[in-house]
Amino acid sequence: MKTTQSSVNISTGSPGNEYLDVFDSTAQSPCLPLLATAIGYKLRRAQLAVFQDFQRSFACVKLRPTEFAVLSLIATNPGQKQTEVAEQLGIKRANFVALMDCLETRGLAERRKGDIDRRSHSLHLTAKGSDFIAEISKLWAQHEKRIIERLGGRRQ
Amino acid sequence: MKTTQSSVNISTGSPGNEYLDVFDSTAQSPCLPLLATAIGYKLRRAQLAVFQDFQRSFACVKLRPTEFAVLSLIATNPGQKQTEVAEQLGIKRANFVALMDCLETRGLAERRKGDIDRRSHSLHLTAKGSDFIAEISKLWAQHEKRIIERLGGRRQ
DNA sequence: TATTGTTATACTCTATAACTATA
DNA sequence: TATAGTTATAGAGTATAACAATA
Numbered sequence: 305m306k307t308t309q310s311s312v313n314i315s316t317g318s319p320g321n322e323y324l325d326v327f328d329s330t331a332q333s334p335c336l337p338l339l340a341t342a343i344g345y346k347l348r349r350a351q352l353a354v355f356q357d358f359q360r361s362f363a364c365v366k367l368r369p370t371e372f373a374v375l376s377l378i379a380t381n382p383g384q385k386q387t388e389v390a391e392q393l394g395i396k397r398a399n400f401v402a403l404m405d406c407l408e409t410r411g412l413a414e415r416r417k418g419d420i421d422r423r424s425h426s427l428h429l430t431a432k433g434s435d436f437i438a439e440i441s442k443l444w445a446q447h448e449k450r451i452i453e454r455l456g457g458r459r460q
Numbered sequence: 461m462k463t464t465q466s467s468v469n470i471s472t473g474s475p476g477n478e479y480l481d482v483f484d485s486t487a488q489s490p491c492l493p494l495l496a497t498a499i500g501y502k503l504r505r506a507q508l509a510v511f512q513d514f515q516r517s518f519a520c521v522k523l524r525p526t527e528f529a530v531l532s533l534i535a536t537n538p539g540q541k542q543t544e545v546a547e548q549l550g551i552k553r554a555n556f557v558a559l560m561d562c563l564e565t566r567g568l569a570e571r572r573k574g575d576i577d578r579r580s581h582s583l584h585l586t587a588k589g590s591d592f593i594a595e596i597s598k599l600w601a602q603h604e605k606r607i608i609e610r611l612g613g614r615r616q
Numbered sequence: 617t618a619t620t621g622t623t624a625t626a627c628t629c630t631a632t633a634a635c636t637a638t639a
Numbered sequence: 640t641a642t643a644g645t646t647a648t649a650g651a652g653t654a655t656a657a658c659a660a661t662a
Contacts, residue, residue: 448497
């Protein structure tokens with residue numbers, strides 16, 4: 305199978321539902337026999353349920369899934385170019401600007417002018433950003449644990 | 461586990477990527493160790509990849525995933541109230557209006573004034589709508605088959 | 617001439633409030 | 640007064656084109 309970088313985008317997800325029953329494969333709604341077998345439909349509802357759990361979990365620190373992904377990517381691979389990070393997440397470089405502005409304004413990450421190529425910005429966490437990640441790591445662990453439990457058990 | 465109706469919404473999904481490598485669990489990008497273990501991230505990318513395949517598959521008949529879901533729901537349970545169908549898909553009734561307008565304008569589905577409660581509209585397929593579903597059923601089967609193959613094999 | 621980051625803009629999807637007509 | 644459908648509108652997320660600075 306291909307291992308080429310996909311360009312799907314990871315943002316979006318709206319709050320509102322209380323239940324993650326979409327994971328319950330025994331919940332064969334009599335109203336959705338066609339849709340219930342649709343993989344994309346199941347995936348979509350599962351994804352939204354997980355994102356909504358994320359949003360509830362991280363509302364206290366005002367962090368969205370996309371922002372989490374960006375911080376996580378910068379933390380893991382500091383110094384990458386702005387466009388590189390955007391591309392890894394399937395975000396257009398034009399749309400990445402405001403996202404990065406926000407993280408920079410909050411003091412969590414920063415752009416540094418490239419020494420060699422002065423057009424590019426390399427991305428780094430600030431000290432505050434590192435602290436922030438440490439601070440939210442427990443929230444993250446709890447969120448993932450909750451999702452795994454709903455899914456039925458354990459990560460393989 | 462709860463079997464309450466979830467209110468997550470099924471729309472959204474943007475075109476653009478060529479590969480569904482997000483399904484390849486062996487594709488552990490060295491750049492995403494944190495994200496690669498994030499269930500929501502995996503789900504989001506998988507869902508987008510599936511929706512993009514849907515969009516490519518159904519572009520020829522100009523049908524979006526959400527419209528497909530609505531038609532499928534009306535076909536399965538004709539006569540339901542407009543708000544009932546919207547709620548089953550996690551779509552706000554206000555946003556369902558334009559969606560239904562579109563299907564009605566295309567002659568695929570219709571609203572009928574309720575006899576008892578004249579505020580409500582019951583939803584039905586037209587003859588053309590039934591034909592349309594028959595016409596696209598092969599596209600649907602091919603799409604699902606493609607996704608299942610990418611996922612690694614077979615439906616349990 | 618090509619690329620990086622940026623701005624501006626349009627389009628889609630989603631959420632809320634308020635209206636109308638019925639109940 | 641409450642509900643079904645509708646309208647209007649605001650906010651996200653996403654896509655494209657075009658620009659300045661740099662290569």
